[in-house]
Amino acid sequence: MRGPSGGAAAGHCVAPGRLGRGDARGPEFSGAERMMYGTDFPMGNNGEDWPVEVLDTIRSLNLNAADRTLARGEPAPHHAVVTTTLRSCASRHLRFPRRAGPAMRSGQLFEPEPVLGSRPAPGPAPASGPAPAANLRAAPDFTPGPSLTSASSLTPAPGLIPAPGPAPRTARAAASWPRVSARLLSARLLSGRPGARRLGAAAVTGLLALAACSGSSSTAASSGSTSSGAGTVKVAVIGPMTGPAAEIGNLMSGACYAAVLDVNKAGGVLGRKVSCALVDDTGDPADAVPDVTRALATTGNLNMAVGLESNTAATTIPLVNNARIPMVSTNGLVAYDRTRDAYFWRMTPSDDQNGAAFVAWAARKGYKRVAVVFQNNIGAQGNEPGVAAGIKKIDGTMTTNITIPGDAPSYSSVVARVLAGRPQALILAGDPQTSATFLSEYRTLSGGHVPPVITSTDSITPAYFSAVKKVMGGSYMTHSMAFVGSFVSPGSPAFSIYKSAVYGASQIKDPATVLGVGVIASIYDGINLMGLAMQKAHSTSGPAYNTDIARIAAGAPGAVVVDSFAAGLAALKAGKQIHYVGVGGPIHFNAFHNSPGNFSASGFTASGSPALLGVIPGTQVQQLLSG
Amino acid sequence: MSVLIEAVGFGVAAGAVIALGAVGFTVQFGISNVLNITYGALMTLGAYLGYALLAVGVGVWPALAAAAAGIALASAAFNRLLIAPLRRRGTGFVGVVIVTVAAGIIIQYCIVAVAGPDTISYGQQAGRTIRAAGLIVTTSQLIIIGVTVLAMLALHLLLTRTQLGRAMRATSANPVVARSCGIRTERITDVTWLISGALCGAAGVALAITTVTFDFTLGPTFLIYMIAAAVLGGIGQPYGAMVGGLVVGVGTQVAAAYTSPAYQDVYAFGLLIVMLLIRPRGLLAAGTASARRLAG
Numbered sequence: 064m065r066g067p068s069g070g071a072a073a074g075h076c077v078a079p080g081r082l083g084r085g086d087a088r089g090p091e092f093s094g095a096e097r098m099m100y101g102t103d104f105p106m107g108n109n110g111e112d113w114p115v116e117v118l119d120t121i122r123s124l125n126l127n128a129a130d131r132t133l134a135r136g137e138p139a140p141h142h143a144v145v146t147t148t149l150r151s152c153a154s155r156h157l158r159f160p161r162r163a164g165p166a167m168r169s170g171q172l173f174e175p176e177p178v179l180g181s182r183p184a185p186g187p188a189p190a191s192g193p194a195p196a197a198n199l200r201a202a203p204d205f206t207p208g209p210s211l212t213s214a215s216s217l218t219p220a221p222g223l224i225p226a227p228g229p230a231p232r233t234a235r236a237a238a239s240w241p242r243v244s245a246r247l248l249s250a251r252l253l254s255g256r257p258g259a260r261r262l263g264a265a266a267v268t269g270l271l272a273l274a275a276c277s278g279s280s281s282t283a284a285s286s287g288s289t290s291s292g293a294g295t296v297k298v299a300v301i302g303p304m305t306g307p308a309a310e311i312g313n314l315m316s317g318a319c320y321a322a323v324l325d326v327n328k329a330g331g332v333l334g335r336k337v338s339c340a341l342v343d344d345t346g347d348p349a350d351a352v353p354d355v356t357r358a359l360a361t362t363g364n365l366n367m368a369v370g371l372e373s374n375t376a377a378t379t380i381p382l383v384n385n386a387r388i389p390m391v392s393t394n395g396l397v398a399y400d401r402t403r404d405a406y407f408w409r410m411t412p413s414d415d416q417n418g419a420a421f422v423a424w425a426a427r428k429g430y431k432r433v434a435v436v437f438q439n440n441i442g443a444q445g446n447e448p449g450v451a452a453g454i455k456k457i458d459g460t461m462t463t464n465i466t467i468p469g470d471a472p473s474y475s476s477v478v479a480r481v482l483a484g485r486p487q488a489l490i491l492a493g494d495p496q497t498s499a500t501f502l503s504e505y506r507t508l509s510g511g512h513v514p515p516v517i518t519s520t521d522s523i524t525p526a527y528f529s530a531v532k533k534v535m536g537g538s539y540m541t542h543s544m545a546f547v548g549s550f551v552s553p554g555s556p557a558f559s560i561y562k563s564a565v566y567g568a569s570q571i572k573d574p575a576t577v578l579g580v581g582v583i584a585s586i587y588d589g590i591n592l593m594g595l596a597m598q599k600a601h602s603t604s605g606p607a608y609n610t611d612i613a614r615i616a617a618g619a620p621g622a623v624v625v626d627s628f629a630a631g632l633a634a635l636k637a638g639k640q641i642h643y644v645g646v647g648g649p650i651h652f653n654a655f656h657n658s659p660g661n662f663s664a665s666g667f668t669a670s671g672s673p674a675l676l677g678v679i680p681g682t683q684v685q686q687l688l689s690g
Numbered sequence: 691m692s693v694l695i696e697a698v699g700f701g702v703a704a705g706a707v708i709a710l711g712a713v714g715f716t717v718q719f720g721i722s723n724v725l726n727i728t729y730g731a732l733m734t735l736g737a738y739l740g741y742a743l744l745a746v747g748v749g750v751w752p753a754l755a756a757a758a759a760g761i762a763l764a765s766a767a768f769n770r771l772l773i774a775p776l777r778r779r780g781t782g783f784v785g786v787v788i789v790t791v792a793a794g795i796i797i798q799y800c801i802v803a804v805a806g807p808d809t810i811s812y813g814q815q816a817g818r819t820i821r822a823a824g825l826i827v828t829t830s831q832l833i834i835i836g837v838t839v840l841a842m843l844a845l846h847l848l849l850t851r852t853q854l855g856r857a858m859r860a861t862s863a864n865p866v867v868a869r870s871c872g873i874r875t876e877r878i879t880d881v882t883w884l885i886s887g888a889l890c891g892a893a894g895v896a897l898a899i900t901t902v903t904f905d906f907t908l909g910p911t912f913l914i915y916m917i918a919a920a921v922l923g924g925i926g927q928p929y930g931a932m933v934g935g936l937v938v939g940v941g942t943q944v945a946a947a948y949t950s951p952a953y954q955d956v957y958a959f960g961l962l963i964v965m966l967l968i969r970p971r972g973l974l975a976a977g978t979a980s981a982r983r984l985a986g
Binding site for chain 2: 309439465466467468470471472473474475476477479480495496499500503504506507508510526529530533534
């Protein structure tokens with residue numbers, strides 16, 4: 064046997080001592096071969112011989128610490144950790160958008176650090192700010208109809224029809240390609256010979272600059288927070304359009320498209336068209352800051368904002384508030400129960416109220432022994448205080464209270480702990496994959512019996528249905544799962560209008576799911592409310608119309624009750640006062656701009672569409688939380 | 691005590707899957723000196739290949755074998771078409787690592803383009819639940835443990851009893867000397883990538899069976915466990931990777947049984963750090979070039 068380079072035949076080896084690392088330079092070994100065998104590295108592991116241009120380029124890319132560590136050429140043991148971190152980051156960003164938006168992600172890697180505070184500092188709340196609820200004219204209380212409060216069987220709710228099928232899977236990758244290409248190109252160029260490396264660094268810099276420019280070219284130059292001139296009024300939908308929570312962003316944008324359809328059909332706001340501007344916060348609070356900052360700084364006529372969900376609310380809400388843009392948030396953070404942010408509005412319950420609503424539903428079904436299993440994310444964790452308070456109030460027993468990591472290879476030990484408590488019901492909050500793995504192992508270890516699950520309406524999605532149904536079966540999905548969250552009134556006139564808009568908006572691929580998630584309806588209501596407030600204030604400027612939001616929600620004495628933007632617009636044009644009652648029923652903003660409303664429990668139909676199971680009055684939930 | 695026994699059983703079952711992937715990872719790195727981050731994406735590809743086979747009516751275990759074969763070929767092709775040319779042209783260690791990161795991302799994109807981003811499932815493949823001596827295992831877990839043990843034994847026999855194995859060890863220990871002895875190190879490297887790929891594909895399907903549902907991030911999510919197991923056992927040591935996998939699996943499950951499961955990974959990786967402080971080259975490290983390099 065001969066070596067490919069004509070080396071010694073077997074049995075005639077050169078003594079290792081004669082051909083050690085330093086000696087491997089005979090003519091039969093090329094430089095590349097020496098490198099291949101680890102005898103020589105073209106680039107020092109310490110990064111000393113990395114050209115300055117390369118290091119500068121890497122710095123300018125705003126890479127994270129792990130990238131920088133790798134770029135410095137840290138000793139080999141660190142490579143595994145660093146590259147895995149890189150890989151994990153990449154995979155996080157790889158979750159594609161459900162809907163191709165304005166591709167805010169494409170420039171993220173290339174953008175400089177966000178310039179915080181570039182907006183005017185938040186001013187004090189306007190003197191004529193929203194009055195406390197007590198000072199507002201009380202709207203008629205909502206009383207759920209008998210058919211809603213005691214739905215005994217799982218039947219499709221009025222207005223809810225089967226989903227037309229999964230969303231198309233194409234057109235998701237375009238926004239992320241520049242990032243991948245840049246990394247690939249960098250890897251290639253950064254490893255060449257020194258001269259080529261300098262050239263490569265320059266090329267990388269140039270290309271990245273070009274990519275950054277192209278990434279932001281779709282947005283206009285000026286902020287619209289104080290604009291009241293011409294041009295389309297833009298609604299920033301700030302949410303995760305990519306990443307693990309992309310489905311939430313998809314739902315948020317759906318509600319915006321529906322609202323914009325109705326508003327434009329009615330003639331627009333102040334005669335101007337309205338459009339949705341999707342701002343991808345990726346669901347990651349750190350990534351959200353530069354993305355939202357850029358959108359605020361570069362999108363013209365950005366006059367209202369919606370979305371701003373729990374995972375990123377703590378970082379995105381201050382940015383929008385500082386920009387003095389009124390926003391309707393769907394976040395559930397308890398911290399915003401008593402916020403002083405003047406431009407913040409919320410028509411959905413906070414997470415602790417949701418947690419108490421879980422218990423209220425369990426109590427209604429007669430479950431006194433419940434096991435609580437939450438995935439360790441901010442939304443699920445926020446439910447826990449409410450659950451604990453509620454269980455105490457109903458004299459129930461929390462058999463287990465466990466927080467689990469997402470996407471673990473096995474939850475067997477956790478399941479064994481939960482099983483030991485013999486719960487009558489599981490209050491479980493987790494992503495589809497985590498929930499499916501957990502429930503599958505539960506079924507395996509319990510011999511087939513899995514108690515009913517109560518979870519959040521955030522999970523009433525096709526992805527959740529698909530993942531869990533495969534392991535638990537269709538019967539379990541339709542009879543043993545309840546999704547508790549914000550209530551929408553399917554019998555109200557506002558809902559009929561909302562439903563028509565959702566089905567009429569061509570961008571919405573899964574209207575049944577959009578209709579089934581109560582939290583999402585608050586975005587529709589929010590846009591209507593803010594649009595009417597703009598109309599009333601004769602301005603699209605945030606500071607000008609912000610206070611009118613509360614006025615229209617509460618309604619002055621003698622105000623005309625309206626349940627759509629069109630009706631409100633007509634009334635305002637006729638010189639009347641209006642009182643908006645939306646899809647979620649009457650809106651009672653308190654002094655902190657919160658209006659939690661009522662709660663609903665929904666389930667899945669056999670086809671995976673949401674179906675209303677019953678209504679939980681907000682007062683009942685507040686009682687569970689009190690004292 | 692019963693809780694501990696139960697948790698150890700769960701840990702062994704979870705660790706077997708990690709070990710299966712870690713053995714392939716460590717063998718490939720130990721012999722070819724490439725820190726192959728694409729391994730995670732190839733594992734995902736294996737899981738999706740298994741899913742496609744299940745969809746056309748193939749049984750789950752034949753699908754595992756087929757996925758192993760498919761990923762073995764893909765892995766060897768990956769080396770031949772991308773890694774080997776790069777190294778011939780003088781791309782350094784770090785450069786190759788970055789390329790494997792990039793290639794992994796590209797493979798993930800391709801998977802999403804074809805299969806979509808949604809969570810998919812093999813359905814319930816756990817089989818019968820067996821309870822004995824305080825342990826609870828399913829038949830599928832037993833089979834996966836068996837496959838892992840068989841893979842390790844086969845590797846042991848290959849490395850110690852065959853000419854090919856000796857050539858692989860020689861290449862791992864000192865490729866220059868091995869080459870000067872007439873060993874066709876390129877071919878040895880090819881065979882190594884084939885073996886590593888087969889274990890990678892099998893691990894992908896085994897993971898998909900264990901987690902029940904998965905998406906295109908399956909491999910990268912679990913690659914960190916496998917790297918940890920490989921490092922813990924000593925890079926280039928198949929037995930070490932097996933032991934490392936079991937330590938990581940048992941560590942996480944025992945931690946989940948007695949403390950907050952939210953921190954189970956913290957305990958497992960904390961244990962990894964402590965062990966490396968005590969034995970810097972891993973539990974069963976030998977003096978391979980890679981081991982020396984990795985251990986600094």
